[in-house]
Amino acid sequence: MSDLATTARVVRALGARSIRQTFRRPQLISPIVVFPTLLLAVQTGGASAGVELPGFPPVQSFLQFMLAGAMMQSMMLAGNSGGIAFAVDIEMGFTDRLFAAPIPRFAIVLGRLAGTAALGLFAAVWFFAIGLIFGAEIEGGVPGALLATALVTASALAVGGIGAAIALRSGSASVVQGLFPLVLVVLFLSSAFFPQELMIEPAKTIAEYNPLSFIVEGVREPIISGIDATQTLEAVAAILGVVVLGLVLSARALRHRLRVG
Amino acid sequence: MEAAAIPAWRTNLATIAALMTRAKNELIRVPGAAIPGVLAPTIFFLGLNGVFGALTQLQGFETGSYESFIVPVSMLQGAGFTGAAAGVNLARDYEQGWVDRLLVSPAPRWVLLTGNVLAASLRSLVPATFVLAIAFVIGAQWPGLDGLVVCYLMVAATAAVAACWGSMLALRYKSQAAAPLMQAGMMALVLFTPAYAPIELLQPWLEKVAEINPMTQVLEAARQGFVGGVTWADTWPGLVALAGLLAVLGALALREMRRTNA
Numbered sequence: 001m002s003d004l005a006t007t008a009r010v011v012r013a014l015g016a017r018s019i020r021q022t023f024r025r026p027q028l029i030s031p032i033v034v035f036p037t038l039l040l041a042v043q044t045g046g047a048s049a050g051v052e053l054p055g056f057p058p059v060q061s062f063l064q065f066m067l068a069g070a071m072m073q074s075m076m077l078a079g080n081s082g083g084i085a086f087a088v089d090i091e092m093g094f095t096d097r098l099f100a101a102p103i104p105r106f107a108i109v110l111g112r113l114a115g116t117a118a119l120g121l122f123a124a125v126w127f128f129a130i131g132l133i134f135g136a137e138i139e140g141g142v143p144g145a146l147l148a149t150a151l152v153t154a155s156a157l158a159v160g161g162i163g164a165a166i167a168l169r170s171g172s173a174s175v176v177q178g179l180f181p182l183v184l185v186v187l188f189l190s191s192a193f194f195p196q197e198l199m200i201e202p203a204k205t206i207a208e209y210n211p212l213s214f215i216v217e218g219v220r221e222p223i224i225s226g227i228d229a230t231q232t233l234e235a236v237a238a239i240l241g242v243v244v245l246g247l248v249l250s251a252r253a254l255r256h257r258l259r260v261g
Numbered sequence: 262m263e264a265a266a267i268p269a270w271r272t273n274l275a276t277i278a279a280l281m282t283r284a285k286n287e288l289i290r291v292p293g294a295a296i297p298g299v300l301a302p303t304i305f306f307l308g309l310n311g312v313f314g315a316l317t318q319l320q321g322f323e324t325g326s327y328e329s330f331i332v333p334v335s336m337l338q339g340a341g342f343t344g345a346a347a348g349v350n351l352a353r354d355y356e357q358g359w360v361d362r363l364l365v366s367p368a369p370r371w372v373l374l375t376g377n378v379l380a381a382s383l384r385s386l387v388p389a390t391f392v393l394a395i396a397f398v399i400g401a402q403w404p405g406l407d408g409l410v411v412c413y414l415m416v417a418a419t420a421a422v423a424a425c426w427g428s429m430l431a432l433r434y435k436s437q438a439a440a441p442l443m444q445a446g447m448m449a450l451v452l453f454t455p456a457y458a459p460i461e462l463l464q465p466w467l468e469k470v471a472e473i474n475p476m477t478q479v480l481e482a483a484r485q486g487f488v489g490g491v492t493w494a495d496t497w498p499g500l501v502a503l504a505g506l507l508a509v510l511g512a513l514a515l516r517e518m519r520r521t522n523a
Binding site for chain 1: 308438470
């Protein structure tokens with residue numbers, strides 16, 4: 001069997017393990033599904049009058065507007081959960097056994113990221129299903145939904161890279177878990193939950209430069225009005241930036257982990 | 262000569278005090294453990310204020326200051342997290358065998374539960390005070406001494422409710438894996454209320470849920486000083502709601518504790 005095929009098998013096997021692990025542990029799956037769904041319900045029911053504010057973009061409903069934010073929240077928490085699970089593997093010595101196996105080291109990280117990306121895909125499908133059940137329309141139709149799903153999946157992979165890097169560097173699940181508040185900060189300081197123009201300073205200015213805002217707008221546009229090339233490209237550029245950051249950090253952290261054991 | 266027996270009530274009080282001291286020691290020795298409970302409501306407060314602050318431009322808001330409107334929500338949310346954490350800690354204690362040792366002691370079950378619940382009530386004052394301080398810094402309205410007392414009372418009692426809920430689940434599932442259920446339950450109870458906007462601005466389905474959710478009365482009581490004046494008419498429904506929640510969840514937690522064999 002060629003090296004590439006072997007690596008692909010390793011990545012697939014580790015990715016499948018990471019998905020199973022997430023669905024078996026309530027602590028890992030609930031941040032991805034339960035909390036974002038709960039917040040989506042509360043924010044949609046509680047702040048929907050916001051669509052009447054001058055400057056709010058034309059939308060069919062507040063739920064339609066909020067779907068992208070819920071997907072982003074779920075995707076970010078999937079990255080965090082993936083990092084926690086990876087750190088648990090390191091703490092329990094599972095990763096050491098993988099390091100001793102005759103497989104490429106980067107495949108170990110890629111396997112984890114494949115699992116996180118699959119959870120991002122699941123999050124997108126979950127929230128599209130919720131949106132459609134409760135009457136939200138997808139203005140971009142099937143191509144728009146597919147584009148948004150692809151962006152969420154890629155974002156999960158990108159954010160998972162940062163989570164994996166921190167897990168490798170610290171080797172501690174509690175350190176990665178400690179990033180949970182930071183995930184919330186990044187989310188609130190983006191346009192995930194409300195139009196950036198209507199936010200209060202300083203959140204408004206920070207949201208303008210937050211890469212997550214570019215990603216969320218790229219996901220939202222196909223849902224609320226249709227595919228827009230500029231916003232899609234901005235989202236892709238932001239995702240690529242995070243991917244590169246995650247890969248660089250992961251590579252350095254992997255070297256560190258191999259050195260310290 | 263035989264020594265006089267110590268009255269049961271004094272022993273019970275000493276046990277409750279010992280359990281509360283243990284919780285306090287945990288807070289002092291592992292201060293990092295309290296950070297998520299303080300940070301999460303603070304981030305929610307600042308985040309919600311930054312994101313939804315413009316909602317006060319809508320007709321129906323009693324105040325033009327969203328930070329004043331939302332700060333009691335974050336304080337109650339902090340109480341909910343702290344109370345749920347008491348449940349998670351109890352589950353951890355069960356997994357590590359500490360609860361077994363408590364259960365073979367001669368202390369009545371209700372005393373063991375009360376110690377855990379009162380400790381959570383006291384601990385909830387830490388995140389509440391932190392969030393309130395931040396709120397004052399960014400311009401929240403001073404609620405008056407009476408408003409502050411009512412708000413803190415609601416916070417402490419909400420933490421007790423959350424601790425009963427968390428303890429019940431901890432004793433039922435005997436695993437920290439039940440933690441998300443403890444937290445999600447309290448989050449839903451606190452947020453399915455007029456948390457983000459006045460009740461008349463909510464979507465009809467949430468308005469109906471909020472009307473039957475007892476925590477709505479608690480939130481309105483905690484909020485009154487921040488958005489207007491304190492009245493008995495806005496206070497007593499919150500007290501009744503909390504008494505009811507405490508009676509029901511306390512009884513359920515106690516039932517689980519009695520069912521738990523050492």
